Amino acid sequence: MPSLTHLQRLEAESLHILREVVAEAERPVMLYSIGKDSAVMLHLAAKAFYPAPPPFPLLHVDTTWKFLDMYAMREASAARYGFELLVHKNPEAVARNINPFDHGSAMHTDLWKTEGLKQALDLYGFDAAFGGARRDEEKSRAKERIFSFRSAQHRWDPKQQRPELWKLYNARKNPGESMRVFPISNWTELDVWQYIHLENIPIVPLYYAAPRPVVERDGMLIMVDDDRMPLRPGETPQMRSVRFRTLGCYPLTGAVESAADTLPAIIQEMLLTTTSERQGRAIDHDQAASMEKKKQEGYF
Amino acid sequence: MTLDVSPLKDAAYRPSDLISADIDAYLTAHQNKSLLRFITCGSVDDGKSTLIGRLLYDSKMIFEDQLAQLEADSKRVGTQGSNIDFALLVDGLAAEREQGITIDVAYRFFSTDRRKFIVADTPGHEQYTRNMVTGASTADLAVILIDARKGVLTQTRRHSFLVNLMGIRHVVLAVNKMDLVGYDQARFDAIVADYAAFADRLGMSDVVAIPISGVAGDNIAAASSNTPWYSGPTLMEHLETVEVDADRLQTQPFRMPVQWVNRPDLDFRGFAGLIAAGSVRPGDAIRVEPSGRTSTIARIVTQGGDLDIAVAGQSVTLTLADEVDCSRGDVIAGAISPPQVADQFETTVVWMADEPLLSGRSYWLKIGAQRVAAQVTEIKHRIHPDSLEHLAARELALNEIAVANLSLDRPIAFDPYTDIPDTGGFILIDRMTNATVGAGMIRFALRRSQNLHWQALDVSKASRASDLGQKPAVIWLTGLSGAGKSTIANLVEKRLRAEGKHTYLLDGDNVRHGLNRDLGFTDADRVENIRRVAEVAKLMLDAGLIVLTAFISPFRSERRVARDLLGHGEFFEVYVDTPLAEAERRDVKGLYAKARAGMLKNFTGIDSPYEAPEHPEIVVDTASMNAEAAAEMIVERLRLGGYLRADPSFDAGGGV
Numbered sequence: 001m002p003s004l005t006h007l008q009r010l011e012a013e014s015l016h017i018l019r020e021v022v023a024e025a026e027r028p029v030m031l032y033s034i035g036k037d038s039a040v041m042l043h044l045a046a047k048a049f050y051p052a053p054p055p056f057p058l059l060h061v062d063t064t065w066k067f068l069d070m071y072a073m074r075e076a077s078a079a080r081y082g083f084e085l086l087v088h089k090n091p092e093a094v095a096r097n098i099n100p101f102d103h104g105s106a107m108h109t110d111l112w113k114t115e116g117l118k119q120a121l122d123l124y125g126f127d128a129a130f131g132g133a134r135r136d137e138e139k140s141r142a143k144e145r146i147f148s149f150r151s152a153q154h155r156w157d158p159k160q161q162r163p164e165l166w167k168l169y170n171a172r173k174n175p176g177e178s179m180r181v182f183p184i185s186n187w188t189e190l191d192v193w194q195y196i197h198l199e200n201i202p203i204v205p206l207y208y209a210a211p212r213p214v215v216e217r218d219g220m221l222i223m224v225d226d227d228r229m230p231l232r233p234g235e236t237p238q239m240r241s242v243r244f245r246t247l248g249c250y251p252l253t254g255a256v257e258s259a260a261d262t263l264p265a266i267i268q269e270m271l272l273t274t275t276s277e278r279q280g281r282a283i284d285h286d287q288a289a290s291m292e293k294k295k296q297e298g299y300f
Numbered sequence: 301m302t303l304d305v306s307p308l309k310d311a312a313y314r315p316s317d318l319i320s321a322d323i324d325a326y327l328t329a330h331q332n333k334s335l336l337r338f339i340t341c342g343s344v345d346d347g348k349s350t351l352i353g354r355l356l357y358d359s360k361m362i363f364e365d366q367l368a369q370l371e372a373d374s375k376r377v378g379t380q381g382s383n384i385d386f387a388l389l390v391d392g393l394a395a396e397r398e399q400g401i402t403i404d405v406a407y408r409f410f411s412t413d414r415r416k417f418i419v420a421d422t423p424g425h426e427q428y429t430r431n432m433v434t435g436a437s438t439a440d441l442a443v444i445l446i447d448a449r450k451g452v453l454t455q456t457r458r459h460s461f462l463v464n465l466m467g468i469r470h471v472v473l474a475v476n477k478m479d480l481v482g483y484d485q486a487r488f489d490a491i492v493a494d495y496a497a498f499a500d501r502l503g504m505s506d507v508v509a510i511p512i513s514g515v516a517g518d519n520i521a522a523a524s525s526n527t528p529w530y531s532g533p534t535l536m537e538h539l540e541t542v543e544v545d546a547d548r549l550q551t552q553p554f555r556m557p558v559q560w561v562n563r564p565d566l567d568f569r570g571f572a573g574l575i576a577a578g579s580v581r582p583g584d585a586i587r588v589e590p591s592g593r594t595s596t597i598a599r600i601v602t603q604g605g606d607l608d609i610a611v612a613g614q615s616v617t618l619t620l621a622d623e624v625d626c627s628r629g630d631v632i633a634g635a636i637s638p639p640q641v642a643d644q645f646e647t648t649v650v651w652m653a654d655e656p657l658l659s660g661r662s663y664w665l666k667i668g669a670q671r672v673a674a675q676v677t678e679i680k681h682r683i684h685p686d687s688l689e690h691l692a693a694r695e696l697a698l699n700e701i702a703v704a705n706l707s708l709d710r711p712i713a714f715d716p717y718t719d720i721p722d723t724g725g726f727i728l729i730d731r732m733t734n735a736t737v738g739a740g741m742i743r744f745a746l747r748r749s750q751n752l753h754w755q756a757l758d759v760s761k762a763s764r765a766s767d768l769g770q771k772p773a774v775i776w777l778t779g780l781s782g783a784g785k786s787t788i789a790n791l792v793e794k795r796l797r798a799e800g801k802h803t804y805l806l807d808g809d810n811v812r813h814g815l816n817r818d819l820g821f822t823d824a825d826r827v828e829n830i831r832r833v834a835e836v837a838k839l840m841l842d843a844g845l846i847v848l849t850a851f852i853s854p855f856r857s858e859r860r861v862a863r864d865l866l867g868h869g870e871f872f873e874v875y876v877d878t879p880l881a882e883a884e885r886r887d888v889k890g891l892y893a894k895a896r897a898g899m900l901k902n903f904t905g906i907d908s909p910y911e912a913p914e915h916p917e918i919v920v921d922t923a924s925m926n927a928e929a930a931a932e933m934i935v936e937r938l939r940l941g942g943y944l945r946a947d948p949s950f951d952a953g954g955g956v
Contacts, residue, residue: 003547004613006335006416015615016574019559023628023669048572050603050617052564135407142406142421162736163405163430163652165437166725167574168666172734186418188409198331268323 007195011044014183016167017146018048018130021181024171025128028056029086031117032077034070035247036203037132039077040184040192043201045130046081057084059129061120063112064089065099065249067225073204080202088120100251101230108249118154127178128171136188146185152176193270197263206244207266209258213237220254245270333411336544339420339435339468341459342445347476351445351514352408352421358521358536359410405435414540428455429462429685429699430652433739436466437725440545443472443535448481448511452494458685460495464502465648465701467718467741470542471499473509474535478527479516485529501688510535545721549612554578554586554634555715555723557668561627562617570601570617571626573669576722577715578634579611580618585635588626589713594635595622629670631713631723639723642745643711648683649676649696649704653730653737657696658824660831662861663737664729665708668722671729673709673864675831680704695824696738705746709864717741731857764844768802771943772841774866775934778853778913779876780905781891782883784922784930785850788876791931793848801944804840806833808851821902827858834862841870846943854910869941874934875916880905882923 004012021028030045032038045054058078078085090098093111100108121129135141145161147169162170173179184192196203214221215235222229224237229251231237242255243266260269318326342348408419420435422428436442442463446456463471473495481487492509499507510519511527512535518524521536533541555576562570580586584597600607601617610616618632626632633639651657657676665674681690682702696702717724718741728738765772775792777785786807793805812819816832819825830853840847853859863871883905884892895903902908918937920930938944 002611003334003544004611005331006333006411007331009335009546009613012574012613012615016559019572019615020669023560047603048615049562051568051570051601052562136409142408143404160735163434163739165434165727165739167722168725168727170666170727170729170734170736172664172729174734186407186409188411188416190411191416194327194331197327264323264327267327268319271319271326 007191007198010184010187010191011047011195013167013186014041014044015048017169017181017183018045020169020171021128021130021179022049022055025179027124027126028128028130029059029121029124029126030054030056030083030130031132032058032060032074032085033132033247034060034066034074034077034204035132036192036196036207037134037184039201039203040187040195041130041132042077042081042083043199044183045083053082056130057086059086059088059120059124059126061113061116062087062089063108063116063249064094065108065112065251067204067206067223067247067250067253069204069206070247073202077202086120086124088116088123090116090119099228100249105252108252121154121178127173128181129178130181130183132184133182134187134189134192135185144182144185146182147171148180148182149173150178150180152178154178189270190267193263193267197267204247206247209241209243209261209265211239212242212255214240214242214255221256222253223250223255225250329413330411333414333416334544335416335418335546336441336539336542337418337420337439338441338443338539339422339432339439339463340443340445341422341432341463342455342476346445346447347514348421348445351443351474351476351512351520352419354514354517354520355417355419355536356408356410358517359412404431412536412540417539428458429650429701432459432462433466433650433652436463436468437721437739439466439468441470441472441539441542442468443474445474445476446491446495448475448477448487448491451491452498454686456495457498460498460502460504461685461688464504465650465741467721469506469545469548471504471507472535472538473507475509475511476514478511478518479513483511483518483524483526485527488530508532508538510538546613549577549720550579552577552612552720553637553639554580554584554632555639555720556580556616556618556632557670557723558626558628558630558632559669568619569623570619571632572615572617573632574615574722575610575612576668577612577720579609580616580634581609582606586620586632587635587638588624589631589633589639590641590711591625591630592638592641593624593626595620595624597621629668631668633713639713639715640745641711641713643708644677644746645706645708645714646680646743646746647704647706647726647740648701648717648743649706649728649738649740650701651696651698651738653735654698655730655737656698656823657728657738658827659694659704660824660827660861661855661857662731662864664731665706665726666729667712667714667724667726667742670712672712673731674728675707675861676704677707678705694822703743704740706740714742714745716744731860761842761844764842766844766946768844769946770801770844770846771941771946772844772846773870773872773938773941773943774837774841774847774849774862775872775874775938776837776853776859776862777848777850777874777876778859778916780878780880780883780910781852781903782886782888783876783878784920784927785852785876787927788874788920788930788934789848789850791927792934795931795935796846796938796944799944801846802844803846803848806837806840806847806849806851811836811851821908823855823902823908826854826908830855830858831861834858834865837862838865841866846938852904852910854904854908856911856914859913872918872934872937873913873916874918874920875913876920876922876930877912878922 049055060074090112098108098111145164149160150156213224215237221242241259243258244255260266340348406421408421410417420439422431422435444459475488475491488511511530512519518526519534523534556573558571558573560572562572580597582597582599586597587594598619598621600610659676659679662673662675665672679693680703682693682700684691693702715723724742726740727736730737777789779785789805793803796803816829819829833849837847837849887893894900895906904910
C-alpha cells in the first residue's frame with residue numbers, strides 16, 4: 001500500500017484540526033491575512049468541508065495600508081472558495097488616521113491589528129479564530145499549541161495552555177473565553193511553497209518578481225504602492241525588479257531584488273537564499289522578543 | 301577534534317546541486333518525501349540541545365542571519381569557547397523560562413532529501429513526565445541520549461519507561477560525547493550491555509545503539525573515521541529509513557472516528573474523519589460502533605475527486621450505501637474485525653494537573669471524536685518510573701502514573717492502545733475548569749462490563765411510586781456544617797409523613813457510622829462518601845421514595861455526579877446558605893472550635909473549601925428564614941411540582 005508523503009500527512013492533520021473546531025466551537029471564523037499562509041489555509045478549508053462550502057466566514061482585520069494587489073486578491077479568493085467575507089477597520093484608527101509614517105510601526109500595528117482584532121472578535125462573538133501561524137517561523141513559536149486559549153479579555157496566559165496529546169484537542173471553554181487555532185502549525189516555509197506549487201493555489205502577484213517603484217529606506221526596499229507615502233528629501237522611486245517574501249502593510253514590508261517570476265523560481269530562490277523569512281518584516285525589528293509580547297496582548 | 305567557526309560558515313548552506321541545476325526535478329523528488337516524528341530524551345547535560353542543533357545545522361536548516369546570531373551568542377554566552385555552541389539554536393529563551401511555562405514541548409523541523417522530520421523537544425527536569433508524555437504521544441521514534449562518561453543513569457531508565465509506556469516502537473540509544481572517552485569501543489559496548497538488560501525488562505524490542513558526538517558531529521550525518529569499530533547506520537541514516545507508524549497502522553483493521561457529519565443538502569450525507577488504522581475501499585462492509593449497525597462504503601469523497609482507496613493517516617469523507625444512524629464520536633470500522641465496545645476499562649493514567657486525581661470524581665473523557673463522563677473507580681497501583689515498583693495509592697498527584705479502572709457513563713468503541721493509539725488513547729478534562737488534567741491508555745475492557753448487564757425488572761420505579769401515591773425525588777441539602785441542613789431535612793420529612801408520603805432521610809453523621817465508616821475527611825474520601833450516598837439515594841428513588849439527604853457535600857463536582865446519576869426532574873439541590881461566621885457562632889456540635897484549635901483537620905470552611913452551588917433549585921437564606929419556613933417552602937415546591945400525588949401520566953395498569 002502507498003506510504004503517505006509528508007505533504008499528504010500535513011494536509012490530513014490540518015483538515016482534522018479544521019473539522020474539530022467546526023464540530024466543537026459555536027462560532028468559528030478564519031482570520032485572513034491574504035498572504036501565502038492564508039492562501040494555503042483557505043485551500044485546506046475548502047477541502048475539509050467539501051462538498052459543503054466552508055461553514056465559517058473569513059475575517060480580514062484591515063489596516064487600510066495593505067498593498068493594492070492584496071485587496072484585489074482578498075475579493076477574488078473569497079469569491080473563488082465561496083466564503084462570506086467580513087472586513088473590520090478599527091473605527092478609532094480610522095478617526096485618528098493612524099499610519100506608520102506619523103505614528104510608527106508599533107502604534108500602527110497595535111491600533112489597527114491588535115485592537116482591531118479584539119474588536120472584531122467581540123463584535124461578532126467569535127469563539128474560535130483560525131490563524132496561519134507556523135511553529136518554524138521563529139523560536140518563540142516552537143512551543144505554541146495548535147489550540148491556543150485566550151481569556152475573556154483576549155489575554156494569552158502561558159500557564160493556562162493545555163497539553164496536546166495524540167490528535168486529541170480539548171476545545172472546551174467557559175463562556176467569554178475564546179481560542180486561536182493554528183491548523184498549519186507543523187508546516188515549514190518550504191512545505192507551504194511546495195503545496196502551493198503542487199495544488200496550484202493562487203497567491204498575490206507581489207510574491208513574483210516584477211518591475212516595481214521602490215525607495216531604499218532604513219536598509220529596506222519599500223514599494224511606493226500609492227500616493228499616500230511621503231517621500232523623504234532625496235528619495236525618488238526607482239523601478240527595480242523586486243518581489244516580496246512576506247506581505248503586510250506596504251510601508252512596513254521590505255522587498256528583495258529578484259528575477260524569480262515563476263513558482264519554481266521562487267522556491268529555488270528561497271532554498272538558495274541565506275536569510276530567514278521574517279527579516280523583511282519591520283515589526284520584528286522594533287523590539288526584541290516582540291512577537292512574544294504581541295501574542296500576550298492578543299495579536300497573533 | 302575541534303570545530304573552527306570559519307569553515308563551518310562556508311559550509312552553513314550547501315544546497316543540493318539539483319536546486320540550482322534543475323529546480324523542477326528537485327521539487328518532484330521532494331514531493332515524495334515521507335514524514336517521521338521523533339522525540340529526544342535527555343537533559344542539556346547529555347548534549348540534547350547540541351544534538352538537535354547539530355541535526356538542524358547538518359540538514360542545512362540554519363540561515364545566515366541565524367548563523368551570525370549564533371556565532372555572536374556562542375562567543376558571548378556559549379559553553380564551547382570560541383566554537384559554535386549548537387545548543388543555543390534551540391535553547392536560550394530566557395524570557396519564556398521566566399514566564400513559568402510549565403507544560404513545554406517545543407517542536408523543531410528539518411528535512412533531508414528523503415524525509416521531513418518533526419522533533420519534539422521536551423526540556424525541563426521538573427515537569428519531565430508531563431512534557432515527555434505529551435511529546436511522545438505523536439512520536440514514531442525516541443532518541444535516548446546517554447553521556448558516554450556517565451553511562452546508564454536513573455533518568456535514562458525513567459525516560460525509557462515513559463517511551464515504552466507511550467508505545468513508541470523504535471528507540472535509538474545515542475551514546476553521546478564519545479569524543480570525551482577517546483572513542484573507546486569497550487566503553488560503548490559496556491553501556492549498550494547495561495542498557496539492554498533494562499530494555500529487556502521493559503520489553504522493548506527495537507533498540508539501535510549509535511556512538512555519536514553532537515559537538516564533533518561523529519556518526520550523525522556522516523560515518524565517523526573515529527569509530528572504525530562501528531559498522532551500523534549513522535543517526536541520520538537510521539532516521540531516514542526506520543518504519544513510520546502510519547505505515548504500520550495501514551495493516552491494522554479499518555477504523556475511522558467520525559468527526560463531523562457533512563450534510564450540505566438532502567442528497568448528500570458524508571462522514572468526515574481521519575483514518576486511525578487500516579484502509580478502506582468503496583464496497584467494503586462496515587459497522588458503525590458502538591451501535592453495531594452495518595452498511596457498505598459507497599464513496600470516498602475528496603475535493604480532488606473520489607478515491608479508490610484511502611489509508612491510515614488520511615482525512616477523508618465517506619458516504620454509506622444505507623441510511624444508518626451515525627454521528628460525531630461514532631467509529632466506522634471494518635465489519636470483519638470491529639473494535640470492542642465497553643464502558644469499563646483497565647487503563648494506564650498519567651496525571652498532569654496540580655489538583656490531584658480523585659477516585660470517584662467525574663471527569664470528561666475524550667477519545668477519538670467522542671466525549672463521555674468518566675470516573676476512576678479504583679486506582680490499582682501507582683508505578684514508580686525509576687524502579688518500576690508498584691505502589692498503593694488512593695489519589696494521584698501531578699506527574700504520577702497509575703494503573704486504574706475507569707467507568708464511563710455509556711459504552712464506547714475502542715481498541716487496546718498498543719494496537720491502535722488513536723482509538724485507545726484518551727485525555728481527561730476537568731468539568732469545572734475545562735483544563736486537560738490527565739492522559740491515559742486503554743489496556744483492556746473489564747470483563748464485568750462485558751458480562752454484567754443491568755437487571756431489567758418487571759416492577760418499575762414508576763409503578764412503585766404510583767402505588768405510594770407520589771413521584772419520587774431526591775432533595776439534596778448542601779451547606780456548611782451547622783448551617784441547619786439536618787434540622788430542615790428533619791422538619792420536611794415530618795411534614796411529608798404527616799401527609800402520608802413515603803420518605804427516607806440520609807443524614808451525614810448517620811451514614812458515616814455504617815456504610816461509610818471506612819472513610820475519613822480527605823478530599824478523596826469526601827468524594828467517595830458522596831458517590832456512595834448518591835448511589836444509595838438512587839436505589840431509594842427507584843423504590844419510589846422521596847429521599848432527603850443532609851450532607852455538607854462541599855464540592856460542585858460531586859453534587860454534579862449525583863445530579864447526573866439521577867433522572868431529569870428528580871434532583872433538587874437545596875443550598876442552605878448560612879455565612880461561615882454565623883455557622884461558627886452557632887457551633888452546635890463544637891466542631892468549629894476544635895477545628896480552629898487545630899484539633900480537627902480538613903474541616904469545611906476552615907482548612908477545606910466549600911464550593912457554593914451555582915444554580916441550585918432552591919436557596920434557603922437562613923438569615924431571613926427560620927427552619928420551619930424553609931421546610932414549608934420545600935414542601936410547597938414539591939406539591940407544585942406534582943410530587944405529592946401519583947403521576948397522572950403513569951398508567952397504573954401497565955405495571956405488574
